[in-house]
Amino acid sequence: MIVTAVTSMGLFDEKGPVKYLPALYAMKSIAVDGESDGVTAIAITKENDAFIKHFNPENPNENPTNYDYAKPVVESAKVDDSYFADALFLGDSRTVGFSMYSGLKSTYYAKVALNINGALHTKFIEEGGETLTILEAVKKHPDYKKVYICFGLNELGWPNANKFINSYKYLIDQLREMMPYTTIYVQSLIPVSEAVSEKGQNGVTNARINLYNEMLLKMCEEKNTFYLDTAESFKTETGALVSGVSSDGIHLNKAASQKLAAYLETHTVDSDLAAADLTLFYGGTK
Amino acid sequence: MKNTRRIIAIVLAALALFALASCGKNAKTYSFDIEELASKLNSTGEFVDPLEKVDASVVSALYGFSDAKKVVVYAGSGATPEEIIVAEYENEDAAKKGLETMNARLADQKKTFDDYNKEYRPLLDKPIVKQLGKYAVYCVSSNYDKSLSELNSFVGD
Numbered sequence: 001m002i003v004t005a006v007t008s009m010g011l012f013d014e015k016g017p018v019k020y021l022p023a024l025y026a027m028k029s030i031a032v033d034g035e036s037d038g039v040t041a042i043a044i045t046k047e048n049d050a051f052i053k054h055f056n057p058e059n060p061n062e063n064p065t066n067y068d069y070a071k072p073v074v075e076s077a078k079v080d081d082s083y084f085a086d087a088l089f090l091g092d093s094r095t096v097g098f099s100m101y102s103g104l105k106s107t108y109y110a111k112v113a114l115n116i117n118g119a120l121h122t123k124f125i126e127e128g129g130e131t132l133t134i135l136e137a138v139k140k141h142p143d144y145k146k147v148y149i150c151f152g153l154n155e156l157g158w159p160n161a162n163k164f165i166n167s168y169k170y171l172i173d174q175l176r177e178m179m180p181y182t183t184i185y186v187q188s189l190i191p192v193s194e195a196v197s198e199k200g201q202n203g204v205t206n207a208r209i210n211l212y213n214e215m216l217l218k219m220c221e222e223k224n225t226f227y228l229d230t231a232e233s234f235k236t237e238t239g240a241l242v243s244g245v246s247s248d249g250i251h252l253n254k255a256a257s258q259k260l261a262a263y264l265e266t267h268t269v270d271s272d273l274a275a276a277d278l279t280l281f282y283g284g285t286k
Numbered sequence: 287m288k289n290t291r292r293i294i295a296i297v298l299a300a301l302a303l304f305a306l307a308s309c310g311k312n313a314k315t316y317s318f319d320i321e322e323l324a325s326k327l328n329s330t331g332e333f334v335d336p337l338e339k340v341d342a343s344v345v346s347a348l349y350g351f352s353d354a355k356k357v358v359v360y361a362g363s364g365a366t367p368e369e370i371i372v373a374e375y376e377n378e379d380a381a382k383k384g385l386e387t388m389n390a391r392l393a394d395q396k397k398t399f400d401d402y403n404k405e406y407r408p409l410l411d412k413p414i415v416k417q418l419g420k421y422a423v424y425c426v427s428s429n430y431d432k433s434l435s436e437l438n439s440f441v442g443d
Binding site: 096097103126154254 | 402
């Protein structure tokens with residue numbers, strides 16, 4: 001492959017973009033410096049500490065921080081509200097409830113009954129006299145620094161769970177293409193109450209939720225996105241939703257939404273790690 | 287003949303003026319605290335999914351009643367379409383537009399609950415969507431009659 005251009009977006013060959021670079025690195029890239037894996041590596045100025053700290057030019061495909069994406073984000077120091085000012089939340093009715101009660105001032109593209117396919121194709125975001133899909137809206141506003149995604153509840157009854165994951169991966173790919181510098185958090189599915197699970201209406205059972213969460217974690221490992229095990233603080237010993245947090249056993253009330261917000265505030269990745277996360281796309285071929 | 291026509295015209299004009307005056311006399315001017323009304327509807331109404339007051343900054347971001355002077359919203363967790371919205375406007379014309387926004391929300395909610403938690407869909411067939419002077423009121427509860435009676439008693443209708 002012949003690299004024909006190095007831009008702020010990545011490497012391009014004669015057919016177009018082949019490697020995406022994270023913002024911090026790409027903007028600082030100044031020269032071509034050797035080859036690795038058939039692709040020209042980029043030398044980065046020392047101004048970029050995160051890059052210097054984590055990137056190995058001998059092996060640009062290596063996970064620079066050895067961050068284990070197969071594990072959930074661990075507890076971190078509490079961030080203040082400003083952390084969420086440039087965050088975008090995508091999701092279904094649970095995210096709608098969260099938007100109303102969490103107290104986090106962010107942007108929410110969420111809709112009751114929305115599923116992962118709807119996230120790709122349903123037009124519901126009103127803007128300037130237009131009604132847009134999530135992807136169309138993001139295309140207009142690609143400047144969010146963090147995206148929190150929460151889907152799965154309305155897809156539990158799908159006969160093929162892989163279809164859910166494949167659509168989820170597609171959504172992440174599309175977002176990455178429009179927001180290559182944005183940190184993507186994937187939220188686990190919070191369990192439902194014992195009663196709801198026993199009823200199993202529309203496939204909504206905790207066994208199914210556990211399966212989806214396992215698949216989401218695996219997807220995060222594959223896509224280098226950060227998995228948030230939000231379910232952990234809402235589980236009883238038997239894996240059901242704790243009592244007192246929901247009137248219907250599915251949707252979280254105000255107090256629980258605020259508890260979830262507190263979880264997000266204390267489970268963030270630092271900027272170095274987020275930047276390193278993006279370097280993985282330097283190694284990823286489109 | 288000319289005189290008869292003139293007399294008829296004068297009589298009609300007088301009747302029209304009288305009718306207008308009567309209308310003006312009967313048009314009720316509403317004045318109330320929307321916080322109080324919304325709270326009252328919430329505390330006395332019947333809701334499967336308990337409603338909570340939504341923060342004002344969230345209301346302006348999520349509900350889009352940008353022309354209103356003030357809006358108070360009580361909403362549930364998302365399980366049902368139960369909801370209370372009371373908005374106050376500068377004048378009746380502005381409130382008319384607010385009512386349109388509420389009707390649009392009702393239509394949107396009907397569409398959503400056609401396929402989602404269908405057991406609660408009938409609640410949207412008996413909503414309160416009402417303009418009271420410069421106010422607009424939206425209330426979807428599990429007991430329409432009780433909510434309506436509460437509203438009427440609060441505003442003195």
